[in-house]
Amino acid sequence: MNTQSSAVPESFGRQEVMPAVMSATRPLYWSVRRELWEFRSIYIAPLVAAGVILFGFLISSFAGIWEKALSLDPSQPKVAEPYNFAALLIMGSTFLVSLFYCLEALHAERRDRSILFWKSLPVSDLTTVLSKATVPLVILPLLTFAVIAVTQWIMLLISIAVLSVSGQSVAALWSHLSLFQMWVVLLYHLVTIHALWYAPFYGWLLLASAWARRAPLLWAFLPPLAIGVFEKIAFRTSHFAAMLGHRFGGGPEGTEFTKAGMAMDPLMHLTPLHFLISPGLWIGLAITAAFLAAAVQLRRHRGPI
Amino acid sequence: MTCIEARGLRKAFGTTIALDGVNLRVEEGRILGLIGPNGAGKTTALNAILGLTAYQGELNVLGRDPWSQRDQLMRDVCFIADVAVLPRWMRVSQALDYVAGVHPRFDRAKAESFLAKTTIGRTSKIRTLSKGMVTQLHLALVMAIDAKLLVLDEPTLGLDILFRKQFYDSLLNDYFDRSRTILVTTHQVEEIQNVLTDVMFINRGRIVFDSSMDQLESRYSEVLVHPEQLAAARALKPIYERQGLGRSILLFDQVDRQQLGAFGEAHTPSIADLFVAIMSNQSPGAAV
Numbered sequence: 001m002n003t004q005s006s007a008v009p010e011s012f013g014r015q016e017v018m019p020a021v022m023s024a025t026r027p028l029y030w031s032v033r034r035e036l037w038e039f040r041s042i043y044i045a046p047l048v049a050a051g052v053i054l055f056g057f058l059i060s061s062f063a064g065i066w067e068k069a070l071s072l073d074p075s076q077p078k079v080a081e082p083y084n085f086a087a088l089l090i091m092g093s094t095f096l097v098s099l100f101y102c103l104e105a106l107h108a109e110r111r112d113r114s115i116l117f118w119k120s121l122p123v124s125d126l127t128t129v130l131s132k133a134t135v136p137l138v139i140l141p142l143l144t145f146a147v148i149a150v151t152q153w154i155m156l157l158i159s160i161a162v163l164s165v166s167g168q169s170v171a172a173l174w175s176h177l178s179l180f181q182m183w184v185v186l187l188y189h190l191v192t193i194h195a196l197w198y199a200p201f202y203g204w205l206l207l208a209s210a211w212a213r214r215a216p217l218l219w220a221f222l223p224p225l226a227i228g229v230f231e232k233i234a235f236r237t238s239h240f241a242a243m244l245g246h247r248f249g250g251g252p253e254g255t256e257f258t259k260a261g262m263a264m265d266p267l268m269h270l271t272p273l274h275f276l277i278s279p280g281l282w283i284g285l286a287i288t289a290a291f292l293a294a295a296v297q298l299r300r301h302r303g304p305i
Numbered sequence: 306m307t308c309i310e311a312r313g314l315r316k317a318f319g320t321t322i323a324l325d326g327v328n329l330r331v332e333e334g335r336i337l338g339l340i341g342p343n344g345a346g347k348t349t350a351l352n353a354i355l356g357l358t359a360y361q362g363e364l365n366v367l368g369r370d371p372w373s374q375r376d377q378l379m380r381d382v383c384f385i386a387d388v389a390v391l392p393r394w395m396r397v398s399q400a401l402d403y404v405a406g407v408h409p410r411f412d413r414a415k416a417e418s419f420l421a422k423t424t425i426g427r428t429s430k431i432r433t434l435s436k437g438m439v440t441q442l443h444l445a446l447v448m449a450i451d452a453k454l455l456v457l458d459e460p461t462l463g464l465d466i467l468f469r470k471q472f473y474d475s476l477l478n479d480y481f482d483r484s485r486t487i488l489v490t491t492h493q494v495e496e497i498q499n500v501l502t503d504v505m506f507i508n509r510g511r512i513v514f515d516s517s518m519d520q521l522e523s524r525y526s527e528v529l530v531h532p533e534q535l536a537a538a539r540a541l542k543p544i545y546e547r548q549g550l551g552r553s554i555l556l557f558d559q560v561d562r563q564q565l566g567a568f569g570e571a572h573t574p575s576i577a578d579l580f581v582a583i584m585s586n587q588s589p590g591a592a593v
Binding site for chain 2: 026029030033034037038109113114115116117119120121123124125127300304
């Protein structure tokens with residue numbers, strides 16, 4: 001207890017500053033780490049998806065399906081297809097993980113009573129909720145990008161190996177497959193759509209997970225359904241459903257390449273400025289903040305179930 | 306210095322009143338036992354002190370308002386809320402890493418040395434540990450935190466007697482010093498009688514008894530009385546009377562022990578017996 005009294009004045013002063021810095025970032029960092037410890041599906045799911053894709057690609061490469069496609073017409077843009085398909089599949093898997101993670105995040109800790117342990121430590125409810133929101137908003141998009149990039153890189157190596165073994169030109173592959181360009185588009189898509197544009201979904205699911213005593217899945221889906229049905233009956237309109245569909249189905253201006261398809265020089269379609277000034281983005285983020293603030297208050301009031 | 310101070314603490318769940326104007330004051334360096342029947346408001350009181358539940362009235366713990374400042378308060382307060390709140394999916398090493406990561410007053414080496422005395426493996430998952438081992442782990446984590454207040458809510462519930470004894474032994478020998486305060490609730494009152502410096506009884510949301518153990522010993526006496534002397538003994542107005550081994554055991558409040566010596570040897574009642582006596586006098590219609 002008295003170790004500080006023997007310390008020199010300067011170091012004492014530093015110790016005064018240290019806890020302030022620590023209180024801001026360290027609990028958040030460790031809280032995010034504990035999410036990754038608890039919900040291992042966060043990284044297992046995309047890795048399994050990648051494994052399945054690579055295995056399938058390996059088989060098909062040796063069976064010569066893609067090889068044939070290449071050799072038939074080296075100028076056609078089909079070479080990128082399996083790569084895009086791999087990206088789509090891995091993104092799909094991590095998106096599902098995001099949804100189920102959010103539903104569990106503030107529910108599991110109350111169900112197993114461990115919330116009493118977490119709350120016995122100097123970590124605020126705000127830090128905890130932010131750490132849980134970090135998973136779908138930051139961790140999963142970046143992880144998805146990394147897994148897809150590595151998967152596509154390995155796919156490329158397999159293609160090169162198969163082409164060289166069968167004595168075909170690798171040049172055709174190079175000319176129609178620019179991985180680097182695909183990765184830029186991918187990262188842009190993940191950050192704009194999966195993280196920022198979908199943020200209100202994650203916020204809502206986290207709120208449902210903090211609110212529900214039982215069945216957070218029902219609490220997540222029934223209220224929006226009820227609103228939609230009510231609107232339909234009362235006003236014979238379906239603005240709410242259309243709004244959700246628009247939010248889910250694609251981004252605002254500046255992310256249109258998702259509809260245009262990725263094959264045609266997609267870099268042309270990246271217009272981050274348009275995206276950043278679209279009101280839909282900021283309204284969505286404001287709603288997300290409101291959902292998260294409500295989740296913080298709920299976590300503060302709720303104990304174990 | 307005052308560690309916990311509550312004035313007019315109230316908490317209602319719907320129409321059920323869990324805390325009905327609790328006033329209490331716990332000085333630093335005490336080991337206080339909060340004893341009460343099920344549903345008396347013990348856990349609600351602890352939850353209020355720990356900032357886990359909102360309340361009405363005034364409450365001050367180590368100079369802070371627990372409800373609005375829980376995270377700061379938890380740097381100076383530790384608590385073990387019954388057994389098995391440690392996350393079951395966690396590994397022992399992860400628990401150490403996490404607490405070391407978020408708690409500025411956690412001494413990892415100390416926790417490791419406590420754990421070294423047990424058979425708990427670092428890579429074990431908590432779900433694979435026995436109830437007793439989980440409690441040992443939690444205690445090791447908590448004892449390695451240089452806290453000012455330790456709150457224990459039924460810490461030994463469901464443990465066998467060896468673990469229970471060991472639990473309180475390590476708490477007293479390795480953890481408690483005069484600058485720390487410990488607040489404990491338990492149903493196994495007899496086991497902590499010798500550990501406590503203070504005792505409070507809570508019933509129906511109110512503190513019905515509050516005394517230091519020293520005071521308790523000088524104030525209350527219990528005597529085993531022969532049937533032929535019973536009438537004379539009753540004249541001294543015992544607060545409670547029960548039967549045991551064919552004789553009557555009478556409990557007196559503020560009666561001189563020399564006076565009682567005429568009936569038999571007077572001794573200090575156990576907290577459990579005193580609790581029963583005071584609770585039965587609390588029952589509806591009885592004069593207090």
